[in-house]
Amino acid sequence: MSWIDISQPLNHQIAGWPGDTRFAYKVEYSKKDTGSVNIGKITMSLHTGTHIDAPYHFDESGARVDELDVNLYIGPCQVIDVSEFQEITADLLSHFTINKSSRLLLKTALPNDPTIFPDVFPLLTIKAIDYLKDQGIKLLGVDTPSVDLPDSKQLPIHHHLHQSGIHILENVMLDHVEPGDYELSALPLAISDADGSPVRAVIRPLKGDSL
Numbered sequence: 293m294s295w296i297d298i299s300q301p302l303n304h305q306i307a308g309w310p311g312d313t314r315f316a317y318k319v320e321y322s323k324k325d326t327g328s329v330n331i332g333k334i335t336m337s338l339h340t341g342t343h344i345d346a347p348y349h350f351d352e353s354g355a356r357v358d359e360l361d362v363n364l365y366i367g368p369c370q371v372i373d374v375s376e377f378q379e380i381t382a383d384l385l386s387h388f389t390i391n392k393s394s395r396l397l398l399k400t401a402l403p404n405d406p407t408i409f410p411d412v413f414p415l416l417t418i419k420a421i422d423y424l425k426d427q428g429i430k431l432l433g434v435d436t437p438s439v440d441l442p443d444s445k446q447l448p449i450h451h452h453l454h455q456s457g458i459h460i461l462e463n464v465m466l467d468h469v470e471p472g473d474y475e476l477s478a479l480p481l482a483i484s485d486a487d488g489s490p491v492r493a494v495i496r497p498l499k500g501d502s503l
């Protein structure tokens with residue numbers, strides 16, 4: 293089975309956090325200048341597009357990107373469709389059979405348009421996080437720019453996920469994905485000390501007996 297890209301393309305149209313560093317790419321040294329090669333340069337906030345948060349993003353003493361276990365970001369995952377709901381509660385999640393893959397991607401009601409930064413989007417409740425922890429989830433992926441609302445300063449959902457041992461992947465694109473069991477690869481770059489990293493997130497369907 294082929295891999296399916298669930299990443300937002302990084303280009304000048306991509307929406308960023310209001311006030312944060314926008315994505316830009318340019319050829320800094322052209323083949324004409326160097327006589328041999330084009331050499332590009334990017335500028336961006338690490339929280340642009342499909343990316344992971346290191347705990348240091350919201351916790352001064354939290355782990356940095358290079359301290360995260362790469363095994364978290366590669367392996368079986370499950371996609372569930374919670375797009376009927378504006379709030380993702382434990383009760384709602386309990387109606388799905390969550391498998392033992394420890395990675396969960398939530399397909400929410402937010403349409404996946406990388407050029408729009410939404411004002412509001414569905415959020416998990418604190419009890420829903422406790423439920424996911426009990427289900428053995430270690431990585432949670434969402435198709436929203438954040439797991440907390442954009443104007444939140446306390447970031448209660450980021451913190452509660454972290455306290456529950458659940459790592460965060462944001463801005464995946466799931467509109468073209470059917471719910472089910474997949475293999476995921478969404479590796480952060482090896483950026484020393486960083487608070488987050490863009491990832492190229494891809495999934496491919498797993499056969500029924502591969503979990």
Ligand SMILES: N[C@@H](CC(=O)c1ccccc1NC=O)C(=O)O
Nearest residue numbers: 309312339345437438444445462
């Ligand atoms: N928590 C968000 C990022 C975030 O909150 C943010 C990113 C850039 C500029 C400001 C931000 N939050 C501000 O209060 C995220 O995880 O991507």
Ligand SMILES: [Zn+2]
Nearest residue numbers: 339345462488
């Ligand atoms: Zn982030």
Ligand SMILES: [Zn+2]
Nearest residue numbers: 345438439462
């Ligand atoms: Zn975040």
